[in-house]
Amino acid sequence: MKTDIILSGVGGQGILSIAAVIGSAAIHNNLYLKQAEVHGMSQRGGAVQSNLRISDKPVASDLIALGSADLILSLEPMEALRYLPYLSKKGWLVTNATPFINIPNYPDLDQVLAEVRKLPNHVILDVDAEAKKIGSSRVANMVLLGAATPFIHIPYEAFEAGISEIFARKGEDIININIKALRVGKTIAEEKLSVK
16 A cells, blocks of 8 residues: 655645644554655745655655656645646546635636646545635645545544644644544545545
């Protein structure tokens, strides 16, 4: 078993929290894990990307080769397209539908999403809108992670446990709202998959 994941977005969206929760879930399932350094500008608004490799066997490299990622998980739709050359033919792209417009010549969103829809395996969801329904725009990243859990070979419960561990110092309310966000994302992805 191996799962190679590319996480992408912009600074301030919570990419590192997603990586931390996945990492915790992997470790608690006795899996090997390697994570590349975050590439790009980690300040708010700058492009951020990270490689995360999970396996039941030791992982030699922390970098994912072109055409071999099992999953691209992106909090920003244009950033998702940037890493498509890394996605395997059977890989999945799970992306936010809402752009983070941080450049003056941001491409037409309909065209960006049309490119995503060309992929045989994709889930597009508005994590920002879902997070607001839950009651906090800060949990959009966990909505996205929840939507990706069906494609990561780790039992779902381990992700909830990972949230409890990673956010423990922030208190029960923060843990609970992040777990709620994770569940919402998982439900949305499962609904999209059932109509595919």
